[in-house]
Amino acid sequence: MMLKFQHGQYGRNAGIKERLHLRLFLRCTRSHEGENRIMNLSIFGLGYVGVVSVACLAARGHIITGVDVNEEKVRLVDAGLSPITEQDVPELLARAHKDKLICATTDAHAAILATDMAIICIGTPSMENGSLDIRHIESVASSIGLALAQKKGKTIIVLRSTVLPGTTQDTFIPLLEKTSGKKNNQDFFTVYHPEFLREGSAVADFNSPPKIIVGTAHQESGMLVLELYNGISAPQFVTDFxxxxxxxxxxxxxxxxxxxxxxxxxxxxxxxxxxxxxxxxxxxxxxxxxxxGTYLSPGFAFGGSCLPKDLRALDYAARNARVEVPMLNSVLESNRAQIRGAVELIMETGKKKIGIAGISFKAGTDDVRESPMLEVAGILLEKKCEVRIFEPLIDPDKLLGVNREYLEKRLPGFKRMLAGSLDELIDKSELVIIGNRNPLFAGITGKISGAKQVLDCAGFERMTDETRRYTGICW
Ligand SMILES: NC(=O)c1ccc[n+]([C@@H]2O[C@H](COP(=O)([O-])OP(=O)(O)OC[C@H]3O[C@@H](n4cnc5c(N)ncnc54)[C@H](O)[C@@H]3O)[C@@H](O)[C@H]2O)c1
Missing domain, CATH: 1.10.287 (Helix Hairpins)
Known part of the structure; x- marks a missing residue:
């Protein structure tokens, strides 16, 4: 049916519905021409992200309907003019307009009916209290849902706006389902696809992104979104919302x-x-x-003879020089919060017999100076816990100098607490803490049984366990 339309049948003054029909026709003809599958896209939100997406996706041959509530932005994009100042965008929009690849409308309903994939680039500003304002996202989800209710074909809805974890699954999809009366992953498909462009170099970033991520519960839709970037070289990740x-x-x-x-x-x-x-x-x-990537894996507090001391020295020097460095000043406090958090997690288990596997500040050394796990052991003793330690790298009789002094001062009964082997530690403990990444400690969770539990402070086992037999310190 669509093929009966002729190029140029609808002039510049034609209504949006007629022009959207023309775009369906263009897709039918073009999809046979190039290597890439030409898609019929609607882009909601003609701000910085939306306009760059219109320009760059049209440059890749896709047929785009821009949608915004702001009539002036719609008028400009519909005329092939840019509502934002951004390098290369005016030229790309002008070319797309000349090639009849773009149009714009305030009519969300018509845009959804005429396109196969809707890309949502609506603003998510801050509220006065700092919370994220997703009211525009909620409003657009409702409009799209109402259009989906009347749509026969299946549509992929791609949320690009920056939203907090849980928003797509718990707010966006339920609103689409409620207003459309249809089911996600059955009648329509939702993908979360964050944007990484930087204003000022947005077109270059679009064509050479640091990475491409799609969050989806429907693999095929995720793959269709990735297809938009065919030929663009960037690491791709398909994950959950x-x-x-x-x-x-x-x-x-x-x-x-x-x-x-x-x-x-x-x-x-x-x-x-x-x-x-x-x-x-x-x-x-x-x-x-x-x-x-070094030092960028979630794990436990830092310690040792250098980092805490050197941060203290900088902190002191900054105060002396009346230089404000609040971020650097807060690093040690954040580190102390990690130690307090570990103690809280341990106390929450109600276990009193605690085994610590690894007390040196990191694997591969017998240095315990400012070891956060040594701090934890000290606090647990104050809280009347029975603490056992297995640290194969420490022979207390061979420790020398300040390291020995530090240990004797911070944990006077250290020698008595030592377990002879990992098995003995596990056997005599109700809760085993993985304190550092000594390879001997890998797989401890597999060795425990009954009501025993493991707290992993080293990021060794990367598990999540709803029975709470295994708990990660920050995962
Ligand atoms: N600007 C950036 O560099 C950048 C980069 C990455 C991600 N992001 C994220 O992308 C999203 C969009 O950012 P932006 O800077 O492009 O925002 P923007 O404020 O420039 O544009 C948002 C557009 O959405 C329109 N809009 C609001 N409600 C609408 C509705 N119901 N229907 C249609 N249009 C509607 C507005 O009129 C506006 O034109 C935000 O979540 C932002 O955090 C922005």
Whole structure:
């Protein structure tokens, strides 16, 4: 039926419904031409993310209907003009308009009926109290749901806006289902697909993204979304909704931390009369410990003879120089909170016989100076727990110097607490704590039985266990 329309049959002044029909026709003709499957897309929200998506996806040959509640933005995009200032976007929109690949409307209903995939790039600003305002997302979900109620074909709904973990599953999909009277994964399909572009280099970022993530409960729909990026080289990840939602927040939190870190180090450099640029230039060259995955696995508090001491020294020097470095100042407090959190988790189990496998501040050393697990052991003793320790790398009779003094001062009864083997530790404990990543401690959970429990502070076993036989310190 669609093929009866001719190119140019609808002029610039035709109504949106007629022009959306024309786009269906264009798809039918073009899909045979190129290698990529041409898709008929609606893009909701013609802000920074939405307009860049319109421009870049049209440049890849897709047929796009932009949707916004703002009539001026709709008028501009419909005329092939950019409502935002962003490099390359005006040219891409002008070309797409000339090729009749884009149109825009305020009519969400018509857009959903005419497209196979709706991409939601609606704003999610902050409320005054800091919470995320998802009212626009809720409103667009309701409009889309009402249109889905009348739609015969199956539509993929792709949420691109940044939303907190749980929003897609617990708010967005239920609203779509309620207003459409249809079922997700049966009558329509939902994908969460976070956006990573940066304003100012958004088109370049779209064409060369750091990664592409889809969160979905329907593999085939996730694959169709990935198809939009055919030929673009980037690591791709297909995962569940909340993981995809949280990755975006982990990324942005890390980016903010990096910027603040560089600024605070800059301030300290300036107060010492050192060149901040030279320090950070050298810092960035270290791809082994600095710009790398090292130290980026969730685990337990840091300790040892260097990190706590050196942060204290910087903190003191900053206060002396009246330099404000609140992020660096709060690092040791955050570390102490990890130790308090571990003690709370242990006390919550109600277990009193606690076995600690690994008390050195990290695997591969007998150094216990400022070991967070040593702190935990001390607090547990104060709380009248029976503490046993297995640390194959420590022979108390051979410890020397400040390391020995530290141990004797912090944990005077250390020698008496030592278990002769891991089996003995497990046997005599109700709760076993994995304290560091000594390879001997891998698989401890598989060795416990009955009512015994494991608390993993080393990120060794990466399990989640609803019976709470295994608990991770922060996973
Ligand atoms: N701007 C960025 O660089 C960037 C990067 C990655 C992710 N994000 C995320 O992407 C989302 C969009 O960000 P943005 O900067 O493009 O937002 P924006 O505020 O620039 O644009 C949002 C658009 O949505 C429109 N809108 C609101 N309600 C609507 C409705 N019911 N129907 C249709 N349109 C509606 C608004 O009129 C506006 O044009 C946010 O969640 C943001 O956090 C933004």
């Amino acid at each position: 909340p993981t995809a939602e949280m990755v975006k927040y982990a990324d942005n939190a890390f980016h903010a931390v990096k910027i603040t870190f560089a600024n605070e180090i800059g301030l300290l450099c300036k107060s010492f009369g050192v060149s901040a640029h030279q320090v950070m230039d050298i810092f960035r060259q270290d791809k082994k410990l600095n710009i790398s």
